[in-house]
Amino acid sequence: MDYTQGFHTHSYNGETSFNDGHRHRYSGETGAAPDVPGHKHALDGRTAVADRHMHSYAFTSGPEMGSDGGHVHYYTGITGFNDGHRHTMSGYTSIY
Ligand SMILES: [Fe+2]
Ligand SMILES: [Fe+2]
Numbered sequence: 777m778d779y780t781q782g783f784h785t786h787s788y789n790g791e792t793s794f795n796d797g798h799r800h801r802y803s804g805e806t807g808a809a810p811d812v813p814g815h816k817h818a819l820d821g822r823t824a825v826a827d828r829h830m831h832s833y834a835f836t837s838g839p840e841m842g843s844d845g846g847h848v849h850y851y852t853g854i855t856g857f858n859d860g861h862r863h864t865m866s867g868y869t870s871i872y
Contacts, residue, residue, distance in 0.1 A: 781810040781811045781812055782810070782811045783808040783809060783810055783811065784808065784809065784811060784872045785805050785806050785807065785808050785809075785817065785872075786805070786806045786817060786848070786849060786869035786870045786871075786872050787803070787804070787805050787806075787869065787870040788803065788804060788805075788806065788819065788851070788867065788868075788869045788870065789801070789802065789803035789804070790802060790803075790865065790866075790867040792823060792831070792855060792863035792864065792865050793863045793864040793865070794863075795861045795862065795863050796827070796859065796860065796861040797827065798826045798827040799826060799863070800823035800824050800825075800826045800830065800831060800855075800863060801823065801824040801826075802821065802822075802823045802824060802833075802865065804819065804820075804821045806818060806819055806837065806849075806869060807819075807820075813839075813840070814839050814840075815839065815840060816836050816837050816838065816839055816849070817836070817837045817849060817869070818834070818835075818836055818837075819833065819834070819835055819836070819837060819851055819853065820832075820833060820834035820835075821833065823855060823863070827859065828859075829858050829859040830858065831855035831856050831857075831858050831862065831863060832855065832856040832858075833853055833854075833855045833856060833865060834853075835851070835852075835853030835854070836851075837849035837850070837851040837869065838850045838851065838852075842871070845871075846871040846872055847871065847872060848868045848869050848870070848871050848872075849868065849869045850866075850867075850868055851865070851866060851867065851868075851869065852864065852865070852866035853865050853866070
């Protein structure tokens with residue numbers, strides 16, 4: 777990792793897939809990553825409560841997409857198991 781580079785984060789938010797009769801909202805800020813080509817960000821946290829439970833999640837985004845005007849990251853992952861099921865999460869981060 778090149779520590780002479782700056783670091784940045786992105787925000788993200790969305791709703792999980794529909795499973796077991798409900799979805800969960802989620803929002804957060806990614807982990808920091810250096811301003812270099814091919815970087816990825818960690819996403820970890822917990823969904824909002826729905827149907828009286830929540831899910832934890834932890835996965836890594838894809839590499840940056842875009843260039844001069846800023847970049848975003850596509851992400852897709854699976855939540856932790858709770859209340860007998862999991863959900864998937866996918867979308868794009870905010871622009872940096
Ligand atoms: Fe759930
Ligand atoms: Fe980024």
